[in-house]
Amino acid sequence: MSTVKSLIVVAVKQHWPLFQLNVNNFASYSSPSMVCDRLPDNGMLNYLRGSGSFLVILAVYVDDIILTGTDLSEISSLRGFLHEKFRIKDLDPLNYFLGIGVLYCDSGVLLHQKKFIHDLLELFASSASSSVVCPLDINEKLKASVGDPFPKPEEYRCLAALHLLRYLKRTSHFGLFFSNSPNLSLKVYCDSDWASCVDSRRSVTGFCVFLGDCLVSWKSKKQLVVYLSTAEAEYRVVSKAAGEVTWLSRLLSDFGLPFSSPIPLCCDNQAALHIARNPVFHERTKHIELDCHFVRGKIGDGLISLGQRCSSC
Numbered sequence: 001m002s003t004v005k006s007l008i009v010v011a012v013k014q015h016w017p018l019f020q021l022n023v024n025n026f027a028s029y030s031s032p033s034m035v036c037d038r039l040p041d042n043g044m045l046n047y048l049r050g051s052g053s054f055l056v057i058l059a060v061y062v063d064d065i066i067l068t069g070t071d072l073s074e075i076s077s078l079r080g081f082l083h084e085k086f087r088i089k090d091l092d093p094l095n096y097f098l099g100i101g102v103l104y105c106d107s108g109v110l111l112h113q114k115k116f117i118h119d120l121l122e123l124f125a126s127s128a129s130s131s132v133v134c135p136l137d138i139n140e141k142l143k144a145s146v147g148d149p150f151p152k153p154e155e156y157r158c159l160a161a162l163h164l165l166r167y168l169k170r171t172s173h174f175g176l177f178f179s180n181s182p183n184l185s186l187k188v189y190c191d192s193d194w195a196s197c198v199d200s201r202r203s204v205t206g207f208c209v210f211l212g213d214c215l216v217s218w219k220s221k222k223q224l225v226v227y228l229s230t231a232e233a234e235y236r237v238v239s240k241a242a243g244e245v246t247w248l249s250r251l252l253s254d255f256g257l258p259f260s261s262p263i264p265l266c267c268d269n270q271a272a273l274h275i276a277r278n279p280v281f282h283e284r285t286k287h288i289e290l291d292c293h294f295v296r297g298k299i300g301d302g303l304i305s306l307g308q309r310c311s312s313c
Contacts, residue, residue, distance in 0.1 A: 001098075002209075002216055002217040002244075002248065003059065003251065004059065004061070004066065004097070004098070004100075005111070005176070005178075005214075005215075005216040005217070006211060006216045006217075006248060006251055006252070007057065007059055007066060007068065007255075008066075008094075008102075008109065008111070008178060009178050009211050009212070009214045009216055010184070010211075010252070010255055010257065011068045012108055012109050012178050012179075012180050013178075013179075013180055013181065013182055013183070013184055013212060014070075014257075015180065016068045016069060016070060017068060017072065017075070017093070018066065018067075018068050018093055018094035018102075019066070019067040019068065019075065019079070019090075019092045019093055019094060020064070020065065020066060020067070020091040020092060020093065020094040020095065020096075020097060021064075021065040021067060021079070021082060021088050021089065021090055021091065021092075022063060022064055022065070022088070022089040022091055023063040023064075023065065023086055023087065023088060023089075024063075024086075024087040024088070024089055054070060054071050054074070055069045055070045055071065055255070055256055056068075056069035056070075056071060056074050056075055056078060057069050057255065058078065061098060064097055064098060065082075066094060066097060067079065096115065099113055099115075099116040100112070100113055100116070101113065101114060101115055101116075103175075107179055107180060108177060108178050108179040108180045108181075109177075109178050110175045110176070110177050110178075111175050111176045111177075111178065112172075112173070112174070112175030112176075113172070113175075114172045114173060117168045117169065117171075117172040118172065120165065120168065121165060121168075121169060124161070124165060126162070126165045126166070126169070129162070129165065129166055129169065130166060131166050131167070131169040131170035132163065132166045132167050132170060133167075133170060134167060135160075135163040135164055135166075135167045136163070141198050142198075143198050143199060144199045145199075176214070176215060177214075178214045179212070179213055179214065181212060181213060182212075183212035183213060184211060184212050184252070184257060184259065185211075185212060185259065185260055185263075186209065186210070186211060186245055186248060186249065186252075186259055186263045187209070187210045187263065187264050187266070188207060188208070188209050188210075188241050188244070188245050188263065188264070188265040188266065188304075189207065189208050189210075189266045190206065190207035190208075190234075190237045190238055190240075190241040190265065190266070190267055191206050191207070191234075191237065191267070191268060192204065192205060192206065192223075192230070192233040192234045192236070192237045192269075193206065194227070194229075194230045194233045194234075195226070195227075195233075197222060200222075200226065201226050202222050202223050202224075202225070202226055203222075203223045203226075203227055203233035203236075204220060204221065204222055204223065205219060205220070205221050205222075205223055205236065205237045205240055206218075206219065206220045206237065207219055207237060207240060207241040207244065209241075209244055209245060209248060211248075216248070217244055217248065219240070219244070223236055229271075230269060230271070231269060231271035231272050231275065232288055234267060234268075234269035234271070234272040235269075235272045235275055235276070235288055235291055235292070235295070236288065236291060237267070238265065238267055238272055238276065238291075238295055238306065239291035239294055239295050241265055242265060242294065242295050242298050242303075242304055243294070245263050245265065245303075245304060246298060246303060249261075249263065249303065261302055261303055261304075262299070262302050262303060262304050262305035263303060263304045263305070264304075264305055264307055265304045265305065265306050265307070266306075266307055266308070267306060267307075267308070268308065270308070273306055273307075273308065275292060276292070276295050276296060276299060276306050277299075277306070279296070
């Protein structure tokens with residue numbers, strides 16, 4: 001999904017047209033070859049052709065296709081090729097992809113899941129249920145050994161699903177707005193909720209990546225091991241965020257778009273910043289040596305620059 005969101009952001013900011021195709025049958029009329037196997041016959045890579053002012057990008061997810069680029073005649077030629085080789089339903093322009101609706105306005109596009117949520121509510125006969133602001137209290141800390149268990153596991157699953165549906169009903173009009181401002185600079189914010197799991201005491205990794213003013217990638221996930229200090233947990237987050245921005249920078253390069261480096265990666269832990277800038281491995285950092293090598297390598301290459309997250313960020 002980060003690829004899809006990044007592609008849409010780039011297309012909106014570069015004023016590229018966005019088209020949508022649907023493959024009704026993956027096999028071609030003449031052979032059982034798949035879509036991505038057949039594209040090289042037309043001089044196409046799996047998703048990209050050309051560069052600069054001549055660029056066509058084809059993003060395929062199972063049977064859904066997004067088609068965009070700078071050259072309308074080449075895009076039209078590719079659409080004709082796909083119609084000739086496969087059973088293609090042309091849904092132009094892009095309006096609904098992988099459960100995500102696309103609304104256009106003068107200043108950009110809004111991605112939302114209103115139809116997807118409505119279909120879920122209809123499927124589980126929950127359209128008439130009341131909505132809730134949040135499935136749980138914001139500061140609730142659940143513990144495995146506290147509280148009365150449900151007699152049957154399926155009862156808990158049904159209750160959890162009901163709370164989630166009620167929350168989705170209230171937030172169905174929310175979405176991500178991608179403006180058409182020309183800013184395509186990358187910026188990353190990361191943080192760690194140290195030892196937040198009350199049962200395992202594992203920390204939670206959290207980061208978000210902005211392409212210009214558009215949120216294109218994020219993660220919130222419990223870390224695999226217990227870290228004994230906030231510095232260790234925070235440095236692990238920095239490593240994960242650096243890996244994500246490395247991949248996104250390569251994606252933008254594939255799109256033929258220059259980006260300014262170093263990319264600012266903002267962290268609010270001074271100890272983690274000191275570890276990244278100190279070339280000497282101390283006894284207390286040897287167990288995160290691979291993370292240290294990776295982050296320091298990206299700093300040395302000039303890809304990222306670590307900085308303190310300010311109050312205005």
